[in-house]
Amino acid sequence: MYKAGWMRCHDSHELSGIGMTSQRTRDRMAGRLAEAGITDARVLDVMAREPRHLFLDEALAHRAYEDTSLxxxxxQTLSQPWxxxxxxxxxxxxxxxxxxxxGTGSGYQTLVLSRLVEAVWSLERIRVLQNRARMRLARLGVRNVRLRLTDGAHGWPEAAPFDTILLTACASELxxxxxxxxxxxxxxIAPLEDADGSQWLTRVVRRGDGYDHQRLERVRFVPLLEGVIR
Known part of the structure; x- marks a missing residue:
């Protein structure tokens, strides 16, 4: 089902040069993010440092730092940088x-999270995407991520509880x-769809047996789907 164990760093010579390409372009992207309202310095630093182009097919790599999903x-898509x-x-x-x-997807959001928190568990339902993400994360020396191929709606019960659960696809109900x-x-944190089809980034906080919901902003994500594609 999945490869057990935490991601381990590859030899340093294998990583030489990774992350240096397009540094000016990444700096400009981070600057645009700050202008667009992203205020956390740690997030901006990670976005400026990490090579988003490595998470796309070579034919699209030149568009990696544009303000668009790809x-x-x-x-599936790689969400826009913002x-x-x-x-x-x-x-x-x-x-x-x-x-x-x-939703591991390309692995880019997983990478960013791995630089900001202690540990990440990431689920993906499409084996090809998971395999590519695994290779990319290993190539970048990520050591605090664990991956599993499964239907995301089931979560990862044996590793629970989690401080935060992040959905990278839109659900009609949680x-x-x-x-x-x-x-x-x-x-x-999840994009949720209303009855009229509009999507809202939503924050849900657990309070004992209850849950507080807060709408944040309109978004557009691919739908959260069931089943595993091997």
Whole structure:
């Protein structure tokens, strides 16, 4: 089902040069993010430092630092830089140490989270995407991420509770299993769809057996789907 164990760093010579390409371009991207309202210095620093272009096919790598989402295959996308930064900022603001990510995708959001929190558990339902993400994260020396191939709606019960759960796809309603895997005062961050089809980035905070919901801003994400594609 999945490769057990935490990601381990590769030899330093293998990493030489990674992260240096397009540094000026990344700095400009971080500057645009700050102008667009991202205020957390840690998030901006990670976005400026990490090589987003390595998380796209070579044909699209030259567009990696544009303010747009980009396809990664299998009907999935790499979210625009602002959305990655915004969701990461919300995770940091929650004070999270242990984070569950639903939807590894390309692995870029996973990478950003790994630089900001103590440990990340990340679920992906499409094996090809998970394999690519695993290789990219290993190449960049990520050591605090664990990956699993599974339907994200089930979460990762044996690793629960989590301080924060982050959904990178849109749900019409939140899976009960995920809510139950939040720690008390834990935060779930997710795009949720209204009856009229509009999507809202939503923050849900667990208060004992109850949950407080707060709408943040309109967003546009691919839908949260069930089932595993091997």
């Amino acid at each position: 396809p990664i295959g299998h009907g 959305m990655v930064a915004r969701m990461s900022e919300l995770v940091v603001a929650s004070g999270a140490r242990r984070v569950l990510e639903i 899976p009960v299993a995920l809510l139950s895997q939040l720690s008390d005062s834990g935060t779930l």
